[in-house]
Amino acid sequence: LFTSGTTSKSKAVMLSQRNIASDVYAMKCIEDIRTSDTNIAFLPLHHIFGSTMLTMAIACGAKTVFTDGLRYIQKNLKEYEVSIFVGVPVLNEAIYKAVAKQIKNSGKEKLINNMVKFCNTFKVSTKIRRKIFKPIIDGLGGKLRCIISGGAPADSKVLKAFNDIGISTIQGYGLTETAPVVAVEGINCSKNGTVGKPIINETVEIINKDENGIGEVRVKGPNVMLGYYNMEEETDSVLKDGWFYTGDLGYIDEDGFLVISGRNKNMIVLKNGKKVFPEELETIINRLDDVSECMVFGLPDKDDKNDITLSVKVVYDKQYIKEHLKDATEQEIYDLIWNQIKQINTTFPRYKHIQKMILTDEELIKTTTKKVKRQEEMKKILQEFA
Numbered sequence: 034l035f036t037s038g039t040t041s042k043s044k045a046v047m048l049s050q051r052n053i054a055s056d057v058y059a060m061k062c063i064e065d066i067r068t069s070d071t072n073i074a075f076l077p078l079h080h081i082f083g084s085t086m087l088t089m090a091i092a093c094g095a096k097t098v099f100t101d102g103l104r105y106i107q108k109n110l111k112e113y114e115v116s117i118f119v120g121v122p123v124l125n126e127a128i129y130k131a132v133a134k135q136i137k138n139s140g141k142e143k144l145i146n147n148m149v150k151f152c153n154t155f156k157v158s159t160k161i162r163r164k165i166f167k168p169i170i171d172g173l174g175g176k177l178r179c180i181i182s183g184g185a186p187a188d189s190k191v192l193k194a195f196n197d198i199g200i201s202t203i204q205g206y207g208l209t210e211t212a213p214v215v216a217v218e219g220i221n222c223s224k225n226g227t228v229g230k231p232i233i234n235e236t237v238e239i240i241n242k243d244e245n246g247i248g249e250v251r252v253k254g255p256n257v258m259l260g261y262y263n264m265e266e267e268t269d270s271v272l273k274d275g276w277f278y279t280g281d282l283g284y285i286d287e288d289g290f291l292v293i294s295g296r297n298k299n300m301i302v303l304k305n306g307k308k309v310f311p312e313e314l315e316t317i318i319n320r321l322d323d324v325s326e327c328m329v330f331g332l333p334d335k336d337d338k339n340d341i342t343l344s345v346k347v348v349y350d351k352q353y354i355k356e357h358l359k360d361a362t363e364q365e366i367y368d369l370i371w372n373q374i375k376q377i378n379t380t381f382p383r384y385k386h387i388q389k390m391i392l393t394d395e396e397l398i399k400t401t402t403k404k405v406k407r408q409e410e411m412k413k414i415l416q417e418f419a
Contacts, residue, residue: 034081036209037400045262048081052212055255057089059232063219064203065179068094072117073109075100075124077401081213082184086119107131110174118177121184122191123326123403125202126319128173128180129191135172145169149197162199169198179220183207185404186293186312189226190320196225204228206293210277211235212256216291227290232256237291238276239284243308247294250279282310299407301331304340307384314377314385318345321373323357323366325350326397328405330414332389344389345374346414351394367392391417 035043066072072090074097076083090097098113100106106128109115118128136142145166152162163170163178170177180195183205195202205217206228215237218229231237235254242248257277260268271278282300283293295310302308311329318327325348331341349366358366371390378386391414398406398413 034079034084034209037080037402037404044264044267046081046209047259047262048209048212049259052256052258053085053088055234056085056212056214056232057092059234059256060089060214060217061092062233063217063222064089064181065201065220066090066093066095066117070095070116070179071114071176072097072119073100073113073115074098075103075106075118075120076184080402081209082119082121082207082402085213086181090117103127107173110177113174114176115174116176116178117181118179119181119183121403122182122187123185125180125182125187125195126191129194132169132172132194136169152197159199159201162197164199166198170200173200179203181205181217183213183217184402186295186316188316188319193225206281206291208279208281210258210271210279211252211254212258214256215250215252215279224286224288224290227286227292229291230289231291237285242284246284247282248284249297250281250283250291250293251276252279253277301329301341301343303331303343303384304337305384309343309385314345314381314387317377317380318347318374321370323350323353323370323373324348326405328397328407328410329387330407330411332414342388343386344391345387346391346393346397346410347374348393348395348397363392 034046034048036046072095074083074087078084078087087097095117100109136145148165152165177200180200180202182192182202187204192202192204201220203218203220203223205214207213207215214232216229216231222230235252235256238251239248240251253276260272280297281293282295282297283291285291295312299311300308301311314329315327318324327345327347329345332344334340334342347370349370354361354366370392374387374390398409400406
């Protein structure tokens with residue numbers, strides 16, 4: 034199966050029956066998937082996340098149905114009585130925005146927020162929450178009880194919002210090279226802001242740590258690939274003494290949960306040596322109502338080739354703009370979003386402040402699993418500013 038090719042050329046990963054079976058076994062040991070469940074398959078099956086999750090559903094005796102497309106998600110959830118949804122963050126966020134819109138239009142936003150605070154203060158069980166927030170859950174088909182998020186970093190605010198209303202939402206982390214799961218939360222073993230604990234039949238270590246304890250994640254276990262097909266040099270660069278070097282940066286917290294900071298290849302190193310993980314800033318910017326998606330990057334400084342300008346490319350939400358700003362000009366939309374980003378800047382250290390914004394209504398270049406192809410986007414941006 035092929036890697037997504039978000040930061041470099043796509044590579045063919047050789048996976049064995051043992052790799053995939055070991056991953057499914059480890060998942061079954063922690064996840065609560067029942068024979069009565071209906072899983073909806075949205076992710077493409079030629080990618081490891083989609084195919085392993087389908088195999089996982091079969092192994093648990095659950096039924097799997099197929100979606101008609103992103104715009105039909107809510108309709109499909111209801112007509113198929115879906116109880117398990119496995120998706121990448123962009124899909125989960127689309128469902129979250131639909132729910133948030135539903136709550137806002139109902140005029141009960143304040144009441145629901147107070148009910149959530151009450152449930153969290155008194156640690157109300159998931160079962161009771163599902164009864165309290167039944168009208169919202171009914172809007173998602175009435176049966177949805179678990180969302181599994183993977184493939185890219187998820188917004189912890191979105192995950193918490195679903196958990197608050199009684200839909201158990203868990204995050205996992207993995208790569209095509211690890212068939213794919215490395216770490217995952219379980220329904221009874223979760224911690225917001227993390228990607229869960231390493232699965233039971235593998236070892237995860239953090240190496241070459243910096244002053245903050247963040248280093249590269251490496252993995253050893255039966256789920257690690259055989260290698261890259263016909264790419265001996267690339268295989269040798271990531272497989273050493275049985276360890277797979279992921280290229281991802283993170284740390285393991287005091288409770289044993291893995292936290293991913295970002296990809297080594299995505300990390301932006303400033304002239305002063307400070308490091309910026311674009312994913313951290315993107316998560317916050319993507320929360321803005323008028324933003325559909327964004328990509329944070331370093332734009333080479335024209336005057337100083339050794340320095341870069343921290344920048345962001347923002348795709349504005351055309352539907353939101355149409356509903357709330359109607360005949361707003363491109364400049365007015367730009368000013369609105371830029372002022373919000375300047376406000377976000379004040380919540381971060383100065384070296385993480387975004388200095389430049391590119392605004393567009395054109396969707397970012399993505400893989401079939403909805404991950405941004407950063408390398409191709411950067412080529413496009415650099416051509417525009419050449």
